[in-house]
Amino acid sequence: MTKIAFGAKSQEDLWGWFDGRSEVKLTTRYLPKRHEEMQGGSLYWIFDHALVARSPIKAFEQREDGRWHICLEPRLIRVHPRHKRAHQGWRYLKEEDAPADLREGEDANEALPPRLARELGKLGLV
Secondary structure, X not given: OEEEOOOOOOHHHHHHOOOOOOOEEEEEOOOOOOHHHHOOOEEXXXXXXXXXXXXXXXXXXXXXXXXXXXXXXXXXXXXXXXXXXXXXXXXXXXXXXXXXXXXXXXXXXXXXXXHXXXXXXXXXXX
């Protein structure tokens, strides 16, 4: 599943959303139709037209007002940036289209910068 990091002014800003939190819940109007298969999967974050990180999905909980929480582990896992067009809300991501995690000790600067990943994606090179 993918979601834009709306409101994040930088990747560091996105990481700040998770710092020191014991739980992270996103609110959505509707329960995703494929919620059962997504539990245990990940929500991939889009920043600057590129997938840059993922958060494991723990559960889906209904709120009293009928909306839903997507409960995430309170951590971000950096991934190799991959071009992804902007969209509203969330979208499903095929497993084969999901970017690989950055390996432990691998410098994020070794990965393609999001803007370069976006331009190469437009050309069909990544």
